[in-house]
Amino acid sequence: MEVAPRIEQPYRVRFDECGADGRLRSSAYLRYAQEMAWVHSDLAGFDRHWYEERELGWLVRCMELEVVAPISHGDSMRVSTAVDGFRRVWARRRSEFRAGIQDERITAVAITDWVLLGPTGPVSPPQEIRDRFDVVALVPFTPGRVRAVQVPDDARDVSFGVRRRDLDPLGHVNNATYLDYLEEVVAGAGGEDDLAVLPRRYRLEYLVSAEADSRLRARSWRTSEGWRFQLEGGDGTTLCRGQLETEPGLFVGD
Incomplete structure (x- = not known):
């Protein structure tokens, strides 16, 4: 059984998720992206209990968030997630945020690179995960990096x-x-x-x-x-x- 490659859910922006300007905090986008990743995994049959039994867990190694337009307290929005790439022990997810229920304009995009860890380090996903998410059809990708630079004295x-x-x-x-x-x-x-x-x-x-x-x-x-x-x-x-x-x-x- 394969799971839908992309899922989407509606949410209402809560008061405590917003800053002093009334807009959704930048970090809240990442929290929604992470939650949707879990929802998608649960739908595929891989919940936290499944991972704990096998001593496996996904760890975020890099993320990129682009905020294009504001979302404010009380606004409705739709959040999607999809496995967008696969490479050995890595998986990339893309989450898109859209304001309102019918509006198709993207207000933010989050790209998250995950690595699967076992008891001794990175491991390839079990075959059942590969089959459920049809990783053969996914394109390889280069994991994101932030280049190391010298920290200036006046930082x-x-x-x-x-x-x-x-x-x-x-x-x-x-x-x-x-x-x-x-x-x-x-x-x-x-x-x-x-x-x-x-x-x-x-x-x-x-x-x-x-x-x-x-x-x-x-x-x-x-x-x-x-x-x-x-x-x-x-x-x-x-x-x-x-x-x-x-x-x-x-x-x-x-």
């Missing part, structure tokens, strides 16, 4: 601890929360207005998971394309690299 530099609310059911900081971290440090560095620019594009590469009670160091600095971001653990290990692009002509990956 905004903030240290803080992982909060209990940052953790997800897997016990580590949720992938969407890293985008909250990016926006907080960018705003503190004088980039508040850039966080409202439309269109704008975010990219995050997740290198090492931040765990409960970890101490974190976040740094951000302005570039010709927008902003760069780097998150490190208490021992100096780079956990995540990110960028915010506010000039459409310079968007990477078009």
Whole structure:
């Protein structure tokens, strides 16, 4: 049995998902994209219990989010998900956000690269997953990256601890929360207005998971394309690299 290659569900934007401007927070798009990935997996017969029994789990390694138009508190929107690419231990999902019930205009797009992990590291998906999602028909892709660069001495530099609310059911900081971290440090560095620019594009590469009670160091600095971001653990290990692009002509990956 194959599952539909693309599914879509309606949602209403909640009050607590919006910022002081009344618009859906950037990180909320990623939370919806992640939830829709689980809905799709559940429909295919692969729920959390299925993965736990086999000691398997998908981990986000890179995401790209482009916000084209605002969605505000109380708005209806439709969120879709589809497995858009496959490569050995990797899978790519594309989520599209549309305002209203009938409107076909895309207001945001999220591309997420996942890697499947077993007890000892990355593993190829079991044959039943391959069959259910018909991965043979999917095109290979190059996993997303954020190029490592030298952090300038005048970068905004903030240290803080992982909060209990940052953790997800897997016990580590949720992938969407890293985008909250990016926006907080960018705003503190004088980039508040850039966080409202439309269109704008975010990219995050997740290198090492931040765990409960970890101490974190976040740094951000302005570039010709927008902003760069780097998150490190208490021992100096780079956990995540990110960028915010506010000039459409310079968007990477078009």
